Amino acid sequence: MLIGAIEAGGTKFVCSVLDEFNETKDRCVIRTRGPEETLAEAADFFRKHPIDALGVGAFGPIDLNDRSETYGTIKNTPKTAWKDFPLRDELKRMLGVPVAVDTDVNAACLGEFRFGAGRDVDSAVYITVGTGVGAGFVKEDQVFKGLTHPEMGHIKVSRMVDDSFEGVCLYHGDCLEGLVSGPAIEKRAGISGADISVDDPVWASVAHYIAQALVNYTLVLCPERIIIGGGVMKQSHLYPMIRKEFQRILNDYITIEDLESYITPPKLDDDQGVIGAAGLAKDITGS
Known part of the structure; x- marks a missing residue:
C-alpha cells in the first residue's frame, strides 16, 4: 500500500x-x-x-x-x-x-500521538508556535472536532502589567497568536527571533503567555501530555522557562509529577x- x-x-x-x-x-x-x-x-x-x-x-x-x-x-x-x-x-x-x-495542527497532533511524543499516553495536545499559533487535541486516538475545529491559538490571555505591545493578529490583536507568534516576536524586538539573545526580556513575556495558555488547556481538556513545536520553539531555552511559569501560574491546583514529561518537544523531527x-x-x- x-x-x-x-x-x-x-x-x-x-x-x-x-x-x-x-x-x-x-x-x-x-x-x-x-x-x-x-x-x-x-x-x-x-x-x-x-x-x-x-x-x-x-x-x-x-x-x-x-x-x-x-x-x-x-x-x-x-x-x-x-x-x-x-x-x-x-x-x-x-x-x-x-x-x-x-x-495542519490536528494532523500533527495525530502524528505525535501515534508515533512520537504522545505514543505512551491516551490524550495529548499538540501546539505549534511559529508564523501562527495553533493546537490540536487527540484523545483515545480520535482527533477532537466540535462545532468547528479548535482555535486554541486565538484565546485571550491576561496581559502582563507593563506590556503595551498591541499584538499582530489580524482578527484579535493581542490574542495568544498576536503576542507569541514569530511575527509578533520580530515586531516586538525589531529583529528576527533567531537573532535575539537568550537572555533578552522578550523571551520572558513569550514564556509567560504560552504558559498561561497551557494552564488554560490543562484545566479545560486535562491532557496527559502537551507537545509544543513550531519555529519559535527551536529556541530550546523556552521549554524550561515555560515549565517554570506554568508551575507558578497553576500554583499546585493540579498535581503534575513530571513537568519535563508533561510539557515536551515533539519527537518526529x-x-x-x-x-x-x-x-x-x-x-x-x-x-
Whole structure:
C-alpha cells in the first residue's frame, strides 16, 4: 500500500508518498501560491505513484463537518485566493482516490500521538508556535472536532502589567497568536527571533503567555501530555522557562509529577504533520 500525504501550509506544501510503515518513498516541497497552480503541481507529483488514498493537514479555517455540503472547504482565511476553495473535492477530482482532510495542527497532533511524543499516553495536545499559533487535541486516538475545529491559538490571555505591545493578529490583536507568534516576536524586538539573545526580556513575556495558555488547556481538556513545536520553539531555552511559569501560574491546583514529561518537544523531527496526514488517509481506507 502507498499513501499520499500533504502538509499544506501557508508558505509551502510538503507532499510525501509513504508505505504502511511510514517510510517515505518520495517527497517534494511546493511553494504555496494560488490553489489552481499549487494543486496542479501537487497532483503532478502524486500521479507518478499508485497511491491508495490521500491525507491532507491544511491551514484553516476549514470545514471539517463530514455532513456539511462544504466539507473540506477552506473558509475565512486571510489567504484570499484560497477563501471558500473546495480543497478536498478538488484533490479527489484530480487524483481519483479517497481524500481525508483535517487541519495542519490536528494532523500533527495525530502524528505525535501515534508515533512520537504522545505514543505512551491516551490524550495529548499538540501546539505549534511559529508564523501562527495553533493546537490540536487527540484523545483515545480520535482527533477532537466540535462545532468547528479548535482555535486554541486565538484565546485571550491576561496581559502582563507593563506590556503595551498591541499584538499582530489580524482578527484579535493581542490574542495568544498576536503576542507569541514569530511575527509578533520580530515586531516586538525589531529583529528576527533567531537573532535575539537568550537572555533578552522578550523571551520572558513569550514564556509567560504560552504558559498561561497551557494552564488554560490543562484545566479545560486535562491532557496527559502537551507537545509544543513550531519555529519559535527551536529556541530550546523556552521549554524550561515555560515549565517554570506554568508551575507558578497553576500554583499546585493540579498535581503534575513530571513537568519535563508533561510539557515536551515533539519527537518526529518536523515530520509530524506529514505522518499525521498519512494516518488520516489510512483511517479512511481501514488499514
